[in-house]
Amino acid sequence: MLTTVILRRLLFSFPTILGVATLAFLLGHMSPGDPAIAAMGLDLDGESMIDPDELARVREELGLNKPLIVQYLQWIGNALQGDFGTSYVSSTEVSEMVFEALPTTMLLLVLTMSTAIISGMALGIVSAVFRGRSMDYVARMIAIIGVSTPTFWFALVLMLTFAFAIPIFPMNGPVSEHGLIAMALPTLAIALHPAALIARMTRSSMLEVLSQDMIRTAAAKGLGKWRVFMVHGLRNAINPVITVIGFQFANLMGGAVAVEFIFSLPGLGSLLIEGIYEKDILLIQGAVLVIGVAFALSNLIVDLLYMVIDPRIRV
Amino acid sequence: MKPVLELKNLQTQFETRSGIVRAVDGVSYHVNHGETLGVVGESGCGKSVTSLSVLRLIPNPPGKIVGGSVMFEGEDLTQVPDHLIRNIRGKEISMIFQEPMTSLNPMMTVGNQISEPLIRHLGLSKKDALDRAREMLDLVQIPDSKSWLSGYPHQMSGGMRQRVMIAMALACDPKVLIADEPTTALDVTIQGQILILIKELQEKLGTAVIMITHDLGVVAEVADRVVVMYAGRKVEEADIHTLFERPRHPYTVRLMTAIPRLDRIAAANGAPERLTEIPGTVPLLSELRSGCAFFDRCAFASEQCGKEAPVLEEKSRGHWAACWNEAPFQ
Known part of the structure; x- marks a missing residue:
């Protein structure tokens, strides 16, 4: 089937x-x-x-x-x-160039997506569960900042702060040179925007579900608070969140092109920009x-x- | 007989933009072992809020229990800590709700939903809980119970879903079942079936039932004793026969005359008779006047009724009413 x-x-x-x-x-x-x-x-x-x-x-x-x-x-x-x-x-096979660049981009996207989904949903859930309290305001503030920050700008700020001013992360260069840590700043840079969108969608979808009759039924069974929130609430709230995650993929590719170029990661994005030049x-x-x-x-x-x-x- | 659940002077308020609404304003009632108590009233009279207050299922904010007590097995449920009230919900006191279409979780199999309280309260393994869930489905007369365990609510009709709700509520063999308008959303033939089912199960399991409804017909069918509520207060209480024979509150009388009666239609040779309705609507709880809350809609109101709220008095043995009128109505 x-x-x-x-x-x-x-x-x-x-x-x-x-x-x-x-x-x-x-x-x-x-x-x-x-x-x-x-x-x-x-x-x-x-x-x-x-x-x-x-x-x-x-x-x-x-x-x-x-x-x-x-x-x-x-x-x-x-x-x-x-x-x-x-x-x-360059007289090289294009397919060869593309498939050489693909792993870097894939790794970047997988890391970014996981970061965005985990942090975004966590933020959204906390926001919905503690609706109207200070935790909610803080979470929503972070989400609004995240939504309105341009990716390329945030990438440059991250680079200046955590690679230049406080050099904990490598400035640029591929994973083959620095190891996985080379992905840290690029991942953060791209993940901010989708994480914020996921957080907002998770919050509103959760709030809608939490006001429904079945949540009262779940509470009337004597289930613990978090079981009600996660098993009955989140499970029903997840569909719109998945839609948003799906759409983010397109945005993510756009973000990846700029960020790969900024951090000199040899991925599809860098390849594309090189091709355009x-x-x-x-x-x-x-x-x-x-x-x-x-x-x-x-x-x-x-x-x-x-x-x-x-x-x-x-x- | 010692009551199994007793509400004493319960008060629940909601904070709204137009001020504090006293949805439940000093309501007392009790239910005995194996007994069915009917709670009747129009929409907005506070009967649902009262029952939700028992298990503290009122969304807070804006709702809050501000006074009175709910005594169950020597403990005041309004005072016990959160984790203890969760041990009572679904195990000692269960609820079923008005809307079977939206009260079940659409993402979870029927079997798992019935298993949840069994795993939570009785510590059953998943497998044992599912076995017991199947027995419960048999008990509420759902055919082919084994295959329905893995079915989903959207595959069921409204009546079947309400049966699942009942199975879920009775799974842990509670002492009290609160049924909040369990038949309102169902069509008439299914209503009858569900009421008969609840009655049968009650006799089999000895559960005390609080049946909340706006339908005196339902009350007449299942209740042993009746509490009539109006504007957040109890206005009359009596056993079922006394209430229907000698109602002592004008509101109860008006509710009764609003029921269509086959004998009257027959007496008039099938000529349609106009039903009498109660003039006006339930007053907004945020705008309650001094005096009797039913004053504006009452045909028997006197000057005293407008000034002073009547107190609940025992008019005859076990028959309480809050009305200044002394003579019974016919």
């Missing part, structure tokens, strides 16, 4: 991924600058000094002279087989496509989680 649902959902996410691929392709080709010039290793301003014959030869070699639709079909056909082409700039369109397309697939998968996971948690949605 569940496998049918998973297969059907996977089928449904295919058009999304195709759409992402198409957009990635079009954006790459529509943005200003000529990828052929970039491929020749020249500065984009140096256009006037280029030998037109040489340029035409490079174009032909890279297939950039073909009609856009042909290029599109070729690229997408290859991409479906896991071949994102060879970077014009160098007008390496195949690299941009590949990276965007992988991020898109990850996003579609995260939506799938959220849908499946609903089904696992709520017996009413089970088919």
